[in-house]
Amino acid sequence: MSEKIRERKDVPAGDKWNLDSIYKSDAEWEADLKKLPELTKKAASFKGKLGSSKETLLEALKALEALLLKAETVYHYTSLQHYADEGDSAATEREGRAMIAYTEVSAQLSFFEPELQTIDEEKLRSWISEADFADYKIYIEKQLYKKQYILSEKEERIMSLQMQAAQTADSAFSMLTNVDLNKNFGTISVDGKEMPLTQSTFSTLIKNQDRSIREKTYKQFYGKFEEYQNTIAALYAGSVNQDVFQTRVRGFNTSLEAALYGNKVPVSVYKNLIECIHKNLPTLHEYYSIRKKMLGLSELRHYDVYVPLVKSVSVKTSYNESVEICRKALAPLGKEYTDRLCNGLLNGWVDRYENAGKHSGAFSSGSYIGDPYILLNYDENDIRDVFTMAHEGGHSMHSWYSVHNNPFMSYDYTIFEAEVASTFNEELVFQYLLSQAEAKGKDGQEMKKYLLAMRADDILATLYRQTMFAEFELKTHELVENGTPLTAENCRKIYRELLELYFGPEMHFEDNSDLEGLRIPHFYSAFYVYKYATGISAAIALATKVRKGGEQDREDYFKFLKSGGSRYPIESLRVAGVDMEKVEPVQAACDVFKDIVEQLKNL
Numbered sequence: 001m002s003e004k005i006r007e008r009k010d011v012p013a014g015d016k017w018n019l020d021s022i023y024k025s026d027a028e029w030e031a032d033l034k035k036l037p038e039l040t041k042k043a044a045s046f047k048g049k050l051g052s053s054k055e056t057l058l059e060a061l062k063a064l065e066a067l068l069l070k071a072e073t074v075y076h077y078t079s080l081q082h083y084a085d086e087g088d089s090a091a092t093e094r095e096g097r098a099m100i101a102y103t104e105v106s107a108q109l110s111f112f113e114p115e116l117q118t119i120d121e122e123k124l125r126s127w128i129s130e131a132d133f134a135d136y137k138i139y140i141e142k143q144l145y146k147k148q149y150i151l152s153e154k155e156e157r158i159m160s161l162q163m164q165a166a167q168t169a170d171s172a173f174s175m176l177t178n179v180d181l182n183k184n185f186g187t188i189s190v191d192g193k194e195m196p197l198t199q200s201t202f203s204t205l206i207k208n209q210d211r212s213i214r215e216k217t218y219k220q221f222y223g224k225f226e227e228y229q230n231t232i233a234a235l236y237a238g239s240v241n242q243d244v245f246q247t248r249v250r251g252f253n254t255s256l257e258a259a260l261y262g263n264k265v266p267v268s269v270y271k272n273l274i275e276c277i278h279k280n281l282p283t284l285h286e287y288y289s290i291r292k293k294m295l296g297l298s299e300l301r302h303y304d305v306y307v308p309l310v311k312s313v314s315v316k317t318s319y320n321e322s323v324e325i326c327r328k329a330l331a332p333l334g335k336e337y338t339d340r341l342c343n344g345l346l347n348g349w350v351d352r353y354e355n356a357g358k359h360s361g362a363f364s365s366g367s368y369i370g371d372p373y374i375l376l377n378y379d380e381n382d383i384r385d386v387f388t389m390a391h392e393g394g395h396s397m398h399s400w401y402s403v404h405n406n407p408f409m410s411y412d413y414t415i416f417e418a419e420v421a422s423t424f425n426e427e428l429v430f431q432y433l434l435s436q437a438e439a440k441g442k443d444g445q446e447m448k449k450y451l452l453a454m455r456a457d458d459i460l461a462t463l464y465r466q467t468m469f470a471e472f473e474l475k476t477h478e479l480v481e482n483g484t485p486l487t488a489e490n491c492r493k494i495y496r497e498l499l500e501l502y503f504g505p506e507m508h509f510e511d512n513s514d515l516e517g518l519r520i521p522h523f524y525s526a527f528y529v530y531k532y533a534t535g536i537s538a539a540i541a542l543a544t545k546v547r548k549g550g551e552q553d554r555e556d557y558f559k560f561l562k563s564g565g566s567r568y569p570i571e572s573l574r575v576a577g578v579d580m581e582k583v584e585p586v587q588a589a590c591d592v593f594k595d596i597v598e599q600l601k602n603l
Contacts, residue, residue: 366399
């Protein structure tokens with residue numbers, strides 16, 4: 001009989017995050033929410049005056065900062081409450097009110113950045129060189145960097161007015177696949193019980209050790225997508241067309257260039273990633289050959305690639321034991337880092353266990369005011385949750401260092417950098433647990449095999465698979481940019497060619513395997529997925545440097561953590577000792593994957 005999931009009210013205080021570092025009570029939150037209209041009015045009062053004098057601009061920037069900081073704090077507090085129990089109507093109501101207030105703030109501030117761009121650049125640069133502007137200099141310099149692609153005030157207003165319509169393809173795709181289709185996938189029989197097949201259960205069923213369940217799940221799932229392929233392809237085409245429209249209106253050469261420009265990432269970084277992965281595909285093909293043998297299959301099908309190679313080892317790791325594993329594994333980062341992280345993990349940063357209504361999965365959520373909080377659904381019977389704790393802890397420590405070393409207007413780091421600190425921690429935990437298993441000799445053999453297989457799958461999913469997705473996005477956008485409309489047929493053709501290229505000769509595909517390319521929600525945020533691949537490449541390279549290097553390597557890594565939004569991502573990673581404009585970090589990650597494949601083969 002399964003244990004009943006606790007209600008939120010029954011969770012001990014020690015197992016919940018302590019939000020006192022943001023507000024000590026809902027009454028405090030209410031008081032700050034009520035301050036937003038007046039702060040908004042004050043910031044908006046500078047419309048049309050920003051360039052009148054340096055004193056006026058400074059005053060306006062201070063008003064902007066006060067408003068944005070208050071709005072961020074108000075929304076962060078109530079969003080955490082909502083995620084802790086999505087069935088709590090009071091928390092949901094508070095989050096709704098915060099969102100309404102935040103939307104009003106955004107609307108009232110829409111004038112600020114376009115008007116800032118109209119100030120004579122030479123004059124503006126002379127102003128921000130003065131000490132009084134120190135907290136705002138980086139923010140303004142980043143606005144000036146965007147200047148050449150900013151349109152006239154009237155044109156920018158038109159672009160703003162069509163923003164909601166531009167989300168139609170994404171919204172319709174989400175509604176179709178997560179709501180309408182979700183009701184029609186049918187059921188799958190598992191151990192004599194009918195389990196509903198949905199977007200969520202697909203990822204569980206496709207890992208089932210029973211091959212017949214995997215096959216039925218796969219064919220039933222993609223069969224339904226095939227019925228709607230033309231509609232979904234039209235939605236994706238709409239999203240790509242919108243990207244191309246934005247690109248051409250602003251004057252970029254390609255959609256890829258437009259997507260990378262804001263983070264100052266050269267197009268060569270994207271293309272070098274794809275080129276490097278192509279050169280390393282033989283190792284990936286060898287892995288699939290090993291997978292086929294380890295699963296004892298006469299032929300490898302696409303529905304065989306997600307089932308774990310090694311069944312989970314039976315090991316129980318309490319929450320506190322997991323914290324101590326993190327402390328020991330992350331020791332190369334020094335006592336100050338591990339003490340601060342572990343103290344947070346044990347004292348109020350983390351909402352630890354599942355409760356009724358709690359958001360699934362895990363995340364780290366930081367803001368300028370308050371601790372960098374972590375949501376977990378920790379399971380002591382799943383060794384993966386140790387890695388999850390370390391991963392989210394990496395995000396939180398990145399946030400902590402960013403907040404404590406930067407002014408509010410330039411503290412927030414980019415998504416390009418975000419996955420580095422988290423995956424860095426995972427790599428150190430993997431190396432630590434692997435060394436522990438190896439130290440046990442034969443007694444640790446199963447754990448070693450499990451860890452290697454798990455790590456191989458994680459690197460594959462993040463490095464190789466995301467690069468394949470990135471290549472698909474590049475090809476579809478290039479097709480439209482060259483005047484060819486996207487259809488279900490040419491989307492499937494491009495995706496099938498990539499499937500065959502990446503999976504190699506061992507893989508046997510179904511006639512509708514290429515429909516996978518029409519079900520990836522990330523494709524509606526174009527040129528996003530490559531950041532996972534570059535992130536894990538940078539993380540592995542930096543973890544190796546810190547683990548095997550000296551004090552300077554560690555200090556360089558801390559410079560990266562402390563950068564926040566003060567540098568562009570390529571620059572901040574270069575400070576840490578990794579140059580993502582070069583191919584070496586990606587190749588090094590591929591070499592790590594190759595080493596794991598060799599070890600699996602020997603085992």
